[in-house]
Amino acid sequence: MRYLPLTETDREDMLARIGVPDVDTLFSDVPAGKLLKEPLDLARAKGELEVERILGKLSAKNTAAGAVPFFVGAGAYKHHVPATVDHLIQRSEFLTSYTPYQPEIAQGTLQYLFEFQTQVAALTGMEVANASMYDGSTGTAEAVLMAHRVTRRRKAVLSGGLHPHYTQVVETLSEMANDEVVALKPDVRATEDILAAIDDSVSCVVVQSPDVFGNLRDLKPIADKAHAHGALLIAVFTEVVSLGAVTPPGAQDADIVVGEGQSIGNALNFGGPYVGLFAAKSKYIRQMPGRLCGETVDADGRRGFVLTLSTREQHIRRDKATSNICTNSGLCVLAFTIHMTLLGQAGLTRLAEVNHANAVKLADAAAGVKGVEVVNETFFNEFTLRLSKPAAEVVEAMAAKGILAGVPASRLKPGAGLDDLLIVANTEVNTDEDRAAFVAALAEVL
Amino acid sequence: MLNRQGRPSQAGEGASERHETFTGNRALQQIEPLIFEIGHHETTGVDIDKPAPFKSRLGKHARQGEIGLPGLSEPETMRHYVRLSQKNYGIDTGLFPLGSCTMKHNARLNEKVARLPGFSDVHPLQPVSTVPGALDVMLELARYLMTLTGMPAVALSPKAGAHGEACGMMAIKAAIAAKGEGATRNVVLVPESAHGTNPATAALIGFTVKSVPARDDGTVAVEDVKALLGPDVAAIMLTNPNTCGIFEPQIVEIAAAMHEAGAYFYCDGANFNAIVGKARPGDLGVDAMHINLHKTFSTPHGGGGPGAGPVVLSERLAPFAPVPFIHVEGGKSRLVEHKADAPEGNDPFGRMTAFHGQMGMYVRALAYMLSHGADGMKQASEDAVLNANYIRAGLADLMSLPFPDHPSMHEALFDDEWLKGTGVSTLDFAKAMIDEGYHPMTVYFPLVVHGAMLIEPTESESKASLDLFVATLRDLAMAAKGNDKSRFTAAPHHAPIRRLDETRAARQPVLKWEKPAPVKEAAE
Numbered sequence: 001m002r003y004l005p006l007t008e009t010d011r012e013d014m015l016a017r018i019g020v021p022d023v024d025t026l027f028s029d030v031p032a033g034k035l036l037k038e039p040l041d042l043a044r045a046k047g048e049l050e051v052e053r054i055l056g057k058l059s060a061k062n063t064a065a066g067a068v069p070f071f072v073g074a075g076a077y078k079h080h081v082p083a084t085v086d087h088l089i090q091r092s093e094f095l096t097s098y099t100p101y102q103p104e105i106a107q108g109t110l111q112y113l114f115e116f117q118t119q120v121a122a123l124t125g126m127e128v129a130n131a132s133m134y135d136g137s138t139g140t141a142e143a144v145l146m147a148h149r150v151t152r153r154r155k156a157v158l159s160g161g162l163h164p165h166y167t168q169v170v171e172t173l174s175e176m177a178n179d180e181v182v183a184l185k186p187d188v189r190a191t192e193d194i195l196a197a198i199d200d201s202v203s204c205v206v207v208q209s210p211d212v213f214g215n216l217r218d219l220k221p222i223a224d225k226a227h228a229h230g231a232l233l234i235a236v237f238t239e240v241v242s243l244g245a246v247t248p249p250g251a252q253d254a255d256i257v258v259g260e261g262q263s264i265g266n267a268l269n270f271g272g273p274y275v276g277l278f279a280a281k282s283k284y285i286r287q288m289p290g291r292l293c294g295e296t297v298d299a300d301g302r303r304g305f306v307l308t309l310s311t312r313e314q315h316i317r318r319d320k321a322t323s324n325i326c327t328n329s330g331l332c333v334l335a336f337t338i339h340m341t342l343l344g345q346a347g348l349t350r351l352a353e354v355n356h357a358n359a360v361k362l363a364d365a366a367a368g369v370k371g372v373e374v375v376n377e378t379f380f381n382e383f384t385l386r387l388s389k390p391a392a393e394v395v396e397a398m399a400a401k402g403i404l405a406g407v408p409a410s411r412l413k414p415g416a417g418l419d420d421l422l423i424v425a426n427t428e429v430n431t432d433e434d435r436a437a438f439v440a441a442l443a444e445v446l
Numbered sequence: 447m448l449n450r451q452g453r454p455s456q457a458g459e460g461a462s463e464r465h466e467t468f469t470g471n472r473a474l475q476q477i478e479p480l481i482f483e484i485g486h487h488e489t490t491g492v493d494i495d496k497p498a499p500f501k502s503r504l505g506k507h508a509r510q511g512e513i514g515l516p517g518l519s520e521p522e523t524m525r526h527y528v529r530l531s532q533k534n535y536g537i538d539t540g541l542f543p544l545g546s547c548t549m550k551h552n553a554r555l556n557e558k559v560a561r562l563p564g565f566s567d568v569h570p571l572q573p574v575s576t577v578p579g580a581l582d583v584m585l586e587l588a589r590y591l592m593t594l595t596g597m598p599a600v601a602l603s604p605k606a607g608a609h610g611e612a613c614g615m616m617a618i619k620a621a622i623a624a625k626g627e628g629a630t631r632n633v634v635l636v637p638e639s640a641h642g643t644n645p646a647t648a649a650l651i652g653f654t655v656k657s658v659p660a661r662d663d664g665t666v667a668v669e670d671v672k673a674l675l676g677p678d679v680a681a682i683m684l685t686n687p688n689t690c691g692i693f694e695p696q697i698v699e700i701a702a703a704m705h706e707a708g709a710y711f712y713c714d715g716a717n718f719n720a721i722v723g724k725a726r727p728g729d730l731g732v733d734a735m736h737i738n739l740h741k742t743f744s745t746p747h748g749g750g751g752p753g754a755g756p757v758v759l760s761e762r763l764a765p766f767a768p769v770p771f772i773h774v775e776g777g778k779s780r781l782v783e784h785k786a787d788a789p790e791g792n793d794p795f796g797r798m799t800a801f802h803g804q805m806g807m808y809v810r811a812l813a814y815m816l817s818h819g820a821d822g823m824k825q826a827s828e829d830a831v832l833n834a835n836y837i838r839a840g841l842a843d844l845m846s847l848p849f850p851d852h853p854s855m856h857e858a859l860f861d862d863e864w865l866k867g868t869g870v871s872t873l874d875f876a877k878a879m880i881d882e883g884y885h886p887m888t889v890y891f892p893l894v895v896h897g898a899m900l901i902e903p904t905e906s907e908s909k910a911s912l913d914l915f916v917a918t919l920r921d922l923a924m925a926a927k928g929n930d931k932s933r934f935t936a937a938p939h940h941a942p943i944r945r946l947d948e949t950r951a952a953r954q955p956v957l958k959w960e961k962p963a964p965v966k967e968a969a970e
Contacts, residue, residue: 001822031698036723046819084520086561216505256693305946356502359503
């Protein structure tokens with residue numbers, strides 16, 4: 001077996017040195033009869049070529065986003081990732097390292113975590129950010145728990161524009177913890193009156209912008225009302241590139257900001273691994289979940305970085321910890337940080353502009369198709385079409401024509417009266433030809 | 447250090463005083479500023495054409511003012527991150543004996559196949575008809591996990607080990623609620639020696655935690671568990687092999703006692719890599735167990751993650767597995783994304799994450815499984831256990847073993863009894879290992895042992911590598927017991943940076959870079 005360095009002779013010598021007759025003696029604590037005698041019913045070891053062949057065949061059965069005109073978003077986005085990013089994250093010293101428990105030989109990891117925290121704080125307009133969460137959805141659930149700790153209340157109000165999967169993740173955790181959730185009905189026109197749901201019993205209001213239908217939301221009035229009632233505003237986004245073009249949540253007085261960072265540096269990966277962005281006002285740092293990297297000095301007075309404020313964490317506080325999280329999305333953070341460094345403010349602003357321009361072009365073209373209405377007044381790179389036919393059927397018909405047209409809203413939340421809505425994303429990877437193909441195919445199937 | 451010819455292996459040994467340089471750099475050890483100190487707002491390493499003029503639809507939401515993000519050109523970016531990488535230790539750098547973390551070889555084949563466009567470039571919400579290969583990967587991974595554990599069901603979506611713990615405990619909570627005992631069964635037993643994630647997870651989802659004492663031999667005794675059992679107990683969370691590196695000998699009796707009391711047995715599977723192909727948790731009475739794919743199946747843990755924490759479930763818990771999952775009936779598989787779509791007899795407790803979990807990690811883990819096969823995985827477990835015991839045998843006369851009566855499984859646990867009176871602490875000893883070119887072992891965990899040192903070499907190390915490691919630790923141990931204290935208390939001497947002030951970091955948290963005030967302003 002190519003991954004195992006010991007030879008049979010080594011094994012015999014080592015058993016002799018340990019002083020046991022065979023390796024099973026080392027398993028003597030396994031209760032009688034529970035040690036397997038026969039090999040399990042699985043294939044035997046395969047060479048590298050054979051494994052590549054098997055997985056290559058499975059990969060080839062899927063339609064890759066890059067192979068077709070592609071407009072699927074709703075929480076994960078196809079963007080171009082510079083070649084430099086994937087090359088750098090495969091450097092052995094990054095790829096094969098662990099959580100930086102020994103800071104003297106983990107300054108590479110710690111410094112990029114510090115850079116990441118600073119980038120996320122700047123992007124969101126917030127005072128502090130952590131070193132990442134698993135993804136945007138689990139980060140949102142953690143933000144709700146954090147708001148409960150801060151306010152000592154246990155009721156969250158979720159906007160109807162919040163991604164339905166995010167809503168479900170929050171609901172699942174809240175139901176288990178006996179916390180209360182008021183999830184407003186998904187409403188594509190964003191007319192739901194979230195302000196009316198805020199009272200003195202509410203711990204937090206969770207609002208997404210751009211929301212799941214692509215609408216940009218005005219967060220300030222919601223923040224004001226929440227604060228007047230002693231509640232926090234949790235602002236969520238699933239498309240981090242939007243922050244290159246729109247007013248950040250921090251400038252609208254959000255208390256906690258959670259987002260999905262997949263768009264920058266990370267591939268679609270069929271849903272994971274992704275990278276959760278998490279930022280807050282600095283007065284709440286001791287209630288934040290997850291890892292934090294902080295600056296300090298070494299014995300010679302030189303600047304260095306360490307994991308810090310670990311007294312919030314599970315390995316010290318046990319059942320009183322701010323969360324049970326023990327890891328972060330280290331390598332995905334690295335990809336994010338490198339891509340964001342390549343972009344810089346100038347590149348991110350341009351990238352966002354191109355995304356928005358492309359989406360506007362597509363929305364305008366789609367609006368000209370009979371049986372299609374663009375429902376959004378404002379949007380960034382994603383918008384919603386109301387179709388004259390069920391969107392799920394339209395998507396299947398367009399897939400048969402080799403175009404992945406978007407996400408039917410009913411797939412995210414069946415039975416909610418969203419059947420005629422199609423959520424369409426358009427990023428910098430889409431060309432004029434892609435858009436023309438989309439519009440032509442849409443006209444044909446409607 | 448002498449080389450093989452018996453000569454000093456360092457040129458100019460003895461003349462070791464540090465010559466300061468103008469830049470502060472030392473040959474390959476270069477001081478690397480933050481991107482905020484070298485980048486500019488107008489610099490970018492990405493070429494994107496300006497779009498033709500168009501009418502914005504951002505409305506009043508358009509961003510005003512600076513973001514405050516520096517950019518670097520592509521060559522500057524390359525150099526910055528390559529230099530940072532050189533300040534890091536990884537498995538490819540050398541032996542990384544972190545007990546309980548399992549730092550084994552990360553095969554690059556896994557990286558290669560995970561980047562195939564049919565896996566990395568597919569969207570979780572594109573039509574299911576366009577991703578049959580992705581579903582096949584999930585089904586095949588699930589089959590391997592169920593076969594290796596002897597369990598009938600698996601929930602793939604948890605994003606990390608601790609997230610998997612939450613998933614398993616939620617399934618238990620849902621099963622209890624389904625029996626109408628939700629209001630009364632709310633206590634979870636957790637041994638003192640458990641990972642901190644166990645009590646944190648139980649508390650997170652609304653259970654009350656009761657501690658099970660650790661015995662003097664490092665194990666949990668069935669009598670101690672029985673003494674705590676009652677109609678209010680929902681489950682026990684037990685790690686096996688446990689955090690002391692011991693296989694819990696009474697595990698079958700403990701499982702039976704839990705079941706008899708109407709409670710469930712959650713097994714923390716962090717150390718599953720010790721028994722893959724040797725014993726199956728399903729045969730031991732386990733109801734739920736998470737599997738850290740990075741630990742047992744070598745998906746890389748690049749600087750802290752991403753993890754992946756699939757959970758195997760017993761027959762009694764299987765119906766409560768969260769969405770999404772793949773349901774196979776009559777040879778046809780379909781993706782179940784909502785509770786309402788669940789097949790007859792299933793009652794999913796909810797959803798753990800927005801999409802389907804860590805697909806990128808599934809592919810890597812499956813590549814590892816296919817590469818090893820059943821025979822190779824069994825051999826890997828045996829070699830991991832053999833290597834740990836070989837290190838133990840090589841050090842047991844110099845360093846103290848808290849639990850000499852049980853064989854070590856995949857990791858060997860020492861305590862600091864042997865350092866008493868030397869003035870050298872476990873931490874000092876660990877830092878001195880850095881100077882010898884090793885990543886330190888896990889220190890101060892498990893908490894039940896004073897000054898713990900937990901060494902896990904994994905199956906990836908050759909005998910020669912283990913021999914050198916043992917010889918190095920013996921040399922260090924002798925020095926610690928001798929008079930060379932500064933070799934330890936001032937260590938590391940040869941790292942990119944010297945020992946860091948962690949207290950200062952916590953007392954005055956600086957969590958992001960701030961633009962320095964202009965010199966004139968600062969002076970006022």
